């Protein structure tokens with residue numbers, strides 16, 4: 001059946017909320033920061049902030065286009081191409097993230113696949129063992145364990161959950 005733009009938005013946002021909530025429960029006992037790779041309008045960043053009130057959060061994007069009230073402090077922002085800012089974040093933060101939400105997708109699937117392949121090893125360097133990556137683009141080649149989406153996820157939106165085992 002045809003998915004309208006409204007259907008697509010609902011499927012996307014429901015999937016994201018259910019998966020992020022699930023990851024917060026899974027990672028309750030795992031120390032580490034939270035990275036939002038793809039700040040965008042800061043919808044999911046704001047949700048992560050509510051889910052992880054005691055953690056340090058960092059956000060990445062080309063530039064800020066989120067509403068002012070949702071923009072993270074300057075010190076938590078890495079602005080520029082992910083391919084440059086993720087290595088810079090590793091230099092600054094080391095391997096310290098418990099959760100990375102890589103919300104990087106566009107309507108150009110081929111460009112997205114190239115971006116996902118480029119950034120996945122960079123995310124891996126930042127992620128602690130036992131940490132999780134949630135993403136809207138497959139990153140199957142890094143050696144992370146694929147985690148099934150929660151039963152509550154609607155199943156009509158591509159989303160991927162991984163855990164770093166070692």
Ligand SMILES: C[S@@+](CC[C@H](N)C(=O)[O-])C[C@H]1O[C@@H](n2cnc3c(N)ncnc32)[C@H](O)[C@@H]1O
Nearest residue numbers: 038039040041042043044061062081082103104
């Ligand atoms: C799907 S949107 C993120 C939506 C956001 N999480 C939200 O909830 O509002 C993807 C974001 O990734 C950013 N982006 C895509 N490719 C990028 C790259 N190579 N470097 C930096 N930012 C990039 C875009 O500017 C866009 O804001």
